[in-house]
Structures are given as C-alpha cells and as structure tokens.
Amino acid sequence: MRFYLKLAWRNIFRNRRRTFLTGLIIGIGLAAMIFVDAYIVGMKESMISSATSSFLGQAQIHRQGFEDTQNAGLTISRADRVTDQLDNDPNVRAFTERTLSFGTISAPADIASVVIYGIAPDSERALSKIDESMIDGSYLAADQNGSALIGQKLADRLSVAVGDRIVITVSQAGSGELSQTLFRVGGIFRMQISELDSATVFVTLRSAQHMLGIDGRAHEIAIQFRRSQYASEQGAQFSQEYSSYGNVAETWQQLVPQLKYVLDMTNISIAVTVILVFAMIVFGIINTMFMALYERTFEFGVLRAVGTRPTRLRNLIVFEAGSLAIYAVAIGMILGAGITLLSSLTGLDLTGVELAGTTFTSRIYPVFNLRQFILYPLLVFAFTCVVSLYPAGHASRMSVAQALQRAL
Amino acid sequence: MSDQKDIVLTRGVKKDYRRDSVVVHAVQGIDLAIAKGEFTAIVGPSGSGKTTFLNLISGLDSPTEGDVWLNGEHISEMSGNRLSDFRRDNIGFIFQAYNLIPVLNVEENVEYVMMLQGVAAEERHQRVSRILSDVGLEGFNDRFPKAISGGQQQRVAIARAMVTRPALVLADEPTANLDSKTSESLLDMMRQLNRDTGMTFVFSTHDQRVIDKARRVVVLEDGVNVRDEVKE
Numbered sequence: 026m027r028f029y030l031k032l033a034w035r036n037i038f039r040n041r042r043r044t045f046l047t048g049l050i051i052g053i054g055l056a057a058m059i060f061v062d063a064y065i066v067g068m069k070e071s072m073i074s075s076a077t078s079s080f081l082g083q084a085q086i087h088r089q090g091f092e093d094t095q096n097a098g099l100t101i102s103r104a105d106r107v108t109d110q111l112d113n114d115p116n117v118r119a120f121t122e123r124t125l126s127f128g129t130i131s132a133p134a135d136i137a138s139v140v141i142y143g144i145a146p147d148s149e150r151a152l153s154k155i156d157e158s159m160i161d162g163s164y165l166a167a168d169q170n171g172s173a174l175i176g177q178k179l180a181d182r183l184s185v186a187v188g189d190r191i192v193i194t195v196s197q198a199g200s201g202e203l204s205q206t207l208f209r210v211g212g213i214f215r216m217q218i219s220e221l222d223s224a225t226v227f228v229t230l231r232s233a234q235h236m237l238g239i240d241g242r243a244h245e246i247a248i249q250f251r252r253s254q255y256a257s258e259q260g261a262q263f264s265q266e267y268s269s270y271g272n273v274a275e276t277w278q279q280l281v282p283q284l285k286y287v288l289d290m291t292n293i294s295i296a297v298t299v300i301l302v303f304a305m306i307v308f309g310i311i312n313t314m315f316m317a318l319y320e321r322t323f324e325f326g327v328l329r330a331v332g333t334r335p336t337r338l339r340n341l342i343v344f345e346a347g348s349l350a351i352y353a354v355a356i357g358m359i360l361g362a363g364i365t366l367l368s369s370l371t372g373l374d375l376t377g378v379e380l381a382g383t384t385f386t387s388r389i390y391p392v393f394n395l396r397q398f399i400l401y402p403l404l405v406f407a408f409t410c411v412v413s414l415y416p417a418g419h420a421s422r423m424s425v426a427q428a429l430q431r432a433l
Numbered sequence: 434m435s436d437q438k439d440i441v442l443t444r445g446v447k448k449d450y451r452r453d454s455v456v457v458h459a460v461q462g463i464d465l466a467i468a469k470g471e472f473t474a475i476v477g478p479s480g481s482g483k484t485t486f487l488n489l490i491s492g493l494d495s496p497t498e499g500d501v502w503l504n505g506e507h508i509s510e511m512s513g514n515r516l517s518d519f520r521r522d523n524i525g526f527i528f529q530a531y532n533l534i535p536v537l538n539v540e541e542n543v544e545y546v547m548m549l550q551g552v553a554a555e556e557r558h559q560r561v562s563r564i565l566s567d568v569g570l571e572g573f574n575d576r577f578p579k580a581i582s583g584g585q586q587q588r589v590a591i592a593r594a595m596v597t598r599p600a601l602v603l604a605d606e607p608t609a610n611l612d613s614k615t616s617e618s619l620l621d622m623m624r625q626l627n628r629d630t631g632m633t634f635v636f637s638t639h640d641q642r643v644i645d646k647a648r649r650v651v652v653l654e655d656g657v658n659v660r661d662e663v664k665e
Contacts, residue, residue, distance in 0.1 A: 028548060035536035327532050330493055331593070332521020332549050334514050426485075426494035429528065 029337070033344035037352065040317075047313040048353040051405065054302035054309075055357025056364060058401050061298045063365045063391035064373065065291045071375075073253070075386045076284055077277050079216055080153040082120075082247030083256045084276045086267055091244055097126050097198035100242035103270040107246065110267070116259075118251045119151035122243035124233040128195035130175070130226055132183040139179065141193060141226045143233020143243075152247050154386070155214055155227060162187035162212030170232045172211030176222035180213045187213060193226060197238040204236050217377050218384045287380060299404075306405060307412050310346055314416035317345070325420055326428025335421035342420055346413030347406065354402040362398075365391045439502070440601050440633045441467040441490050446499035446509075448485050448656075459485040461656040462499065467635060467649075469600075472627045474636045474647035482656035483637040484605065490635070491524050491603050492516050504600040521549050525594030525632075527604040533578040533586055533593075539565070540574035543593045550597065564592040568622060584615035591619070595626060604636045608643060620646045 037044050077083045086107060091099040101107060104122070111120045124143035129136055146165040150156050155174065156164040165172060173191060175183075185191060187210050194205045208228065215222055234240050250256060256263070260276035267274030278285045318325070328338060372388035379385075448460040460482045467473055475483050488494035490501055492508045501509040504523050511519055533542045543564060544557040552560075565571055568588040578586055587607060594602050604623075608616035624646055627634050636643050644650055652660035 032534075032536060039536060323532075324534060327526070327528060328534070329517070330491070330520065330526050330528075331546050332517050334517045336514075337549075424494070426488040429488075429493065 029341050029344050030348075033341055034348045036317075036341075036345050037348045043313065043316070044349065044352065047309050047349060048356050050309045051306050051350070051353035051409070052356030052360055054305045055354060055401060055405050056361035058298055058302050059357070059361030059397045060365050060368075060391070062295055062397050062401070063393055064389065065295055066392040066394060067389045068373075068375075069288050069291055070253070070392060071385055071387060071389045072284060072288065072380065073277065075384060076281055077256075078154065078249075079218055079384075079386060080155070080221060080247075081277060081280060082152050083250050083253070084248040084260070084263060084274060085280055086246040086248070086272050086274045087244065089271050089273050092273075095125070095127060097196065097237050097239065097244070100198075100239055100244055101246060102272055104243060104246075106270065107267065107272065111246070111248065116250050116252070116255055116263075118249045119148065120246055120248045121145050121148035121152045122230060123149075123245040123247060124230060124237060124239065124242075125244045126195045126233070126237055128193055130179070130183065131192045131194070132185045132189065134184040135182055137179060137182060137224065139193075139224050139226050140220075141195060141228065141233060141236075143230040143237075144227050145230045152249055154216060158214040158216040159212050160215050162210065164212060165227065165229055167229065169211060170229050170235075171208055172228070173208040174212045174214055174227040175210060176225055177213055177215040178219075178223035179225070180210070182223070185210050187211065193228070193236070195236050197236070199238060204238070206232070206236050208232075217386055219379065299401075303404075303408055306408060310349070310409050310412045311416060313349070314342065314346060314413055315419075318342075318416055318420050322423070322428045325423065326425050329423075329425045330429060339414075339417040339421035342417035343410055343413050346417075347410050350406045350409035353409075354405055357405070358398060358402060362393075365393070438468050439466040440469050440471075440504055441465065441635070442502040443490060444500045446486070446489055446496045446501060448482075448489060448494065449497045459656050460489065460496075463653075463656075463658050465651065465658060465661075467633060469633055470627070470631045471649055472624060472634045472647055473649040473651060474638055474644050475651045475653060476638060476644055477653035480655075481653040483653055485656070486653065487603055487605060487635070487637050491526070491601075492520055521546055522597070523600045525597065525599040525602040527587070527590050527594045527602065527607045529606050529609045532590055535578050538575050538577050539570065539581070539589050542578070542589055543596055546593065546597050560596055561592075564596045565589075567595075567626065568592045582615075584611055584619065587611060587615075587619055588622070591623060591626075595630070595632065598630070599632070601633045601635065604634065604638075606638055606640070607636065608638070608640045613642070616640065616642055 086101060088099040088101055111117050122145055126141050128139060128141050130139045146167050160177060165174060173193065180186065183191065189210050191208050191210060192205055193208060194203055197204050230243070234242065256276040256278065260278060263276060264274045325338060369391050372390040374388050375385040376387060377384060443463055443465045446460055446463050450457040450459055463486060475486065477483050485494065489496050490503065492503065492511065496509050500507060506519060508516065508519060537545065540561050543561045547557045547560065565573060568591055570585060570588055570592065573581065573585070608619065611619065620642060623634060626632065636647065638644065649663045651658060
C-alpha cells in the first residue's frame, strides 16, 4: 500500500507540465467554489443584516390578527409581562415597542398616504438605523412629542423641509374617528429602503399612542438577538415561548418570507456551481488519466506481466488520481483564499440595490467558513478518486498481450 | 499430460485473431516441450507467430485451441489473480529495452516482484544486492533508469527477471536496441547464469548472435513449427 502510494506520487510528477495544468484546472474549479460560496454567504448575511438591522429587527411580537387587519385596537396583550420576559431573556440583546398605523400626511403642497410609526427614540437606536440615516435635522428625543421624522422622498414630494408644519391624520382605535395632529418636521432621513424613504413617518411613541387613543399600549415589539444566527437556529423555540397571551412571535423568516425564498435560491446557485466544477473535474481527470494510460500502456503491460494483479493496477491509478487531487486541492485552496481575500479589500458594492424587498445598505464582503476549506476539498478529493475508477477499471481489464505488443 | 522434466509443454496450441473481420491464424497447432535448464531461441520472420507463441506459453494470452502446461500447471485454464500470481512466481520476463518502471530506482525495480510475493524487506535487500553484483551493477541501487545506459537497463531487467529464481525466463528480442558489444556481453552473462543456476531461458529473436549462443533453436513459419534443432 505504502509502496503504491509512493509510486503514485512519483508518477504524477513524471509529466510536470500536464500535472500542473490538470491541477490548475481542478484548482481553479475549487477556487471558484470557494469564491462563490464566500460571496454568497456574505451576500446572505448582508441581506439578512440589511433587512433586520435597518428597521425590522430579527423578530417581532404582535397581537394575534393585527398583521392581517392592521386594526389599531389590536395592541400587544400583557405587554408588561412580555417586556419583563424579554428583559430577562439571555438571548435577547435589545427590544423596542412601536405603534403602527396607516394615515395621511398633508402639507401645503401635497398630501400622501403613509405608515406612521410611534417609536421609543432611545430603545429604537439599538434596533434600527433611523438615527444613523438622518440627512437633515435631528433624530427624535423622547420628549419631542410635536416632532416627526420623514423620508427624503416623502419630503421632496410634499415640498417640506426641517421646521415646516405637517398634519397627520389617523383613525382612532375603537371609535374609528379621525384624529388630526399638527407636527413639525424634526428631521429628514434616507435609509435607502424605498417604502421607508417614500411613505413612512416616525413620531414619538407617546404622540402616536395619544393620536390613536391607545395610551400606554403598543402594536409591535421588535427584537434583536445577541447572535445573528439565533433566529435561524432557534426561531421555532422563540416563537413558541413568546406566542402567548394572544400574541404572536415571529422571526424574520416569517415576517419577510420572500427573503427566505431568495436565500434558499442562493443555495441552488451554490449547488449549480458545485455541479459545474465537478463536471470540469470529471473531464479533467478522465482526460489526464486516459492520456497517461495510453502513454504508459506498455508499462502497465510490464507491471501486469510480472505478476501485478489487476486490482493492484487499478488501485495504483486511483492512488495517482488521489495524489493529483491533493496537489490540485492545494492549488485550489491557495488560489481560492488568495483571490477571495484580495477581492475582500474592496468588497462588492450593491448598495441601494433592492432584492426581494430588501435593499443592500452596505458593501458585500466575502465570508470564509469551514465548509469552503474542509468540505469542498474533501468532496473534490473523493470525487476525483471515484471518477478515476473508470480509467482505472479500463487499465485493469486491458489485455496484457495487447499492452505488450511491442514486446512479448 | 505434463512431464515433470519439461518446464514448457504445449499440445495442439492454436491462436486466431480477428482483425477487421478477417481471421488471422497466428499459431496453427504447435506441439513443443522445453526441458528444465534449456537455453532456447524461438526464431522466425516477422508474422511467423513467435510473439504470439511466447504470449501463450507465458499465460499473457490464452489459446483458441490446445493446451499449455508451465512448470506442471495447466495454465491455459487459469485466469485472473491466479494467473497473475502464477506468472509472478514462475516466470521472469525480459522485454526489449526501456521496460523498467521509470519512477523506480534500480533497487526498487529489481525488488518489485519480490514485494508482490511478500518477501521481507531485509531478504529483498540482500537478494537485490547479490543479483546486482551478478549482473555487474553493484552500487547502482539508487540510480533511476534514465541515469543509466541502455545496456545497464537491460542488465537491471535481467536482474529483475532472475531475482525471484523463476522456473522460466522469457526474453523477447532482448538485444534489439543494444549495440553489438553490449549484446554480446549480455548474452554471455545470461548463458553463464543459465549454466550456474539451471534456470530455463527462452528467447524470441531475429538476432543471429542470440541464435548462435542458443543450445536449441525452434524455427516458426506461418504459425507452425518447421524446425527444431538441438546443438551439440
């Protein structure tokens, strides 16, 4: 066994140029797998981060039925108990309460339908990027009840600037009566999420509760976990724990299912890449092995003539393919890591591009993981060995007399 | 059927090939017995069936008809691993030049068959040193084939063929790619080894020098044994 491994290793370097080129082809394939995988993982993380850290949160709690009806009266049930539970939950990094209602905003120049969020300015900072997205004016203070934040596109449409007066009209909970409140534009934000920038208004939680006639109550609790993977790994457990008192707890996968579908699609992209790379490997290995086979027919004939069993000859060729795979994997890992690291200096700029309702808010950077440097190389190695069984079987079955045509 | 004195015994051996729908009768019923210790040359023009006949008596090919015994075993009925093992233990092969494994050094080439036989490393080393000394290649153990001359390579091949002390050494045109001086020297060496060890040598050749050195000459024409001459 050791002898055949040594023989195989020496054999693959008999034709250094061919071995290098074959190793390079397989290595480029592996490098492509590492590169694509690293960027897809990076893109997935970026999409999730863009979707969850801008405003959504990684999970939300609502009163049962609120999401379907948007009924302002359906506020979180036993909110004090829920917030106590969240306060004591080691997996929860931060949470904030919000009200959510539909209404209109009017200014002297125009009127628009909007979503009005009542937010608790201090705790909202930990959940969303509204404060970081201010381009004019200032973020809300907790006691700034007469102030509203509007998106840049909405401000442009209404032709308003910081300090201008606007009127927000909503239906009150219970009675359904219209409530109109005068605000001044306290700040203008640009979050690069179309629906937020063009049709959303933020006011303080207290102002919103007052307008809606739901003092002390909220429609939504948005949550950030300590680990970003928590929602994916233990989302079901979280939902079960917090879906109580008539409330419903959902992670981002349920809140934005279209994003989950897109992420699932990326797994198909990886699978397609893997299939293409493995097709390259099949042709590379079979071609190289058969070339070597035809060049060395006489030599194989000699080996068989002097008493090498067909199975040993087959093993030798599989060992040669395995050695070639190790060489190619080394090339691929170095190339893959090098190219990916090099490209990570700049990242991929998809800022502002919207996909599945999520807008990329930052550059995409590749993310390395063990799968790229353990699973893929092992797959390439194993696959190469399996593929080589074809030429190896061919060699072990060849007629010794024909192989030795030039001799005996 | 087999006489224990005979290393090789063939009875009515035929071999047909099909080439582009034409049947070629390469060997047409040869009966031949080669006794232990003989130094035999099988000669004949191209296409006479020499190579095919050697393939048949060494188990590299199977006859279309007839029987072959080698060292008392009916090898035309063997196949697969059993035939491989039989060749490994009973036959030493010397082919035309350039038949060493290029990635193995001289010692590894010579000990290869012993490795297949499962001979212990220590004994392999001793036997390799002894046989390399016998063929005049002492100290060449670590050299690779490309670093030695054609004549030296053929000496290594002879050492490889003989190191396992096989019952039969088959040599196909062993001098074909060698100059006359080297050929002469190798033939003298093989003749001497034949006398010293009693091993049987069978050559397929065109080379008059080999024919001159052979104790017995079997002439084939069109796949038939037309003459069988034993020299005094």
